Amino acid sequence: MKRSEEAGYRDYVTARMEVMRRTAYLLCRDWHLADDLVSITIGKLYRHWSRARQVEHLDAYVRRILVRTWLDEKARAWRREEPAETLPEPSVLPTDDVVERLGLLELLDALPPRRRAAVVLRYYCDLSIEETAEILECSPGTVKSQTARGLDSLRALVAASQS
DSSP states (O other), X not given: OOHHHHHHHHHHHHHHHHHHHHHHHHHHSOHHHHHHHHHHHHHHHHHTHHHHTTSSOHHHHHHHHHHHHHHHHHHSGGGGOOOXXXXXXXXXXXXXXXXXXXXXXXXXXXXXXXXXXXXXXXXXXXXXXXXXXXXXXSOHHHHHHHHHHHHHHHHHHHHHHHO
8 A cells, every 4th residue: 555545544444443343243242353353344445445445435345345254254163152151250230221232232143144234234334225235245135035034033032022
């Protein structure tokens, strides 16, 4: 990268870091993995900055890198390890606000990766069906069905937890 381009890259990454981190967390539900995903994403962005800075919608371009990085990480065998049931430290009772947020995150966690990605991109990132389809590299119809099935699954999980 040329020195003249580096300042633009640095400014963009600094301004968008928190948004990337929150989006990554919603996808993976692990702050450490979210930081890793953002790190990989900004590394890829750095390598392709001369091309990326000419893109019309840079945020969409970066979001696409982030989602694809997460899907690649999800496919790795060592990521399928299960955490231990018991923790060495005593648990702390969360407040009501935290309980609601944790409940939502647990519901998202129950969705398969592609459905979760579709729901997060459509409703958290507020992307159109076409933008989501482009990021997930699928048809708009697939986005609609994945989103609808994801929402149906979330509704069923909520109904089951309330009965």
